[in-house]
Amino acid sequence: MDLQGLIILLIVGAIAGWLAGVIMKGYGFGLIGNIIVGILGAVVAGWLLPRLGISLGAGYVGWIINAVIGAVILLFVIGLVRR
Numbered sequence: 001m002d003l004q005g006l007i008i009l010l011i012v013g014a015i016a017g018w019l020a021g022v023i024m025k026g027y028g029f030g031l032i033g034n035i036i037v038g039i040l041g042a043v044v045a046g047w048l049l050p051r052l053g054i055s056l057g058a059g060y061v062g063w064i065i066n067a068v069i070g071a072v073i074l075l076f077v078i079g080l081v082r083r
Contacts, residue, residue: 045070
């Protein structure tokens with residue numbers, strides 16, 4: 001992965017983390033924590049969803065949707081473990 005791809009991953013993950021925090025009220029970790037979870041969710045979704053045969057679009061919008069799904073799943077799992 002080159003520098004441009006890494007920067008795009010961080011930006012998409014940050015947007016996804018914020019959106020996942022809005023969707024999953026009560027499971028969040030604050031703005032910075034949700035952004036970090038969004039970045040991790042983007043990585044997880046980027047790896048997992050294509051292996052499951054799920055493709056939700058191309059381009060930046062598709063990446064954001066995939067990352068939001070990954071971040072929501074990650075927030076939910078972390079919320080279950082935290083309880």
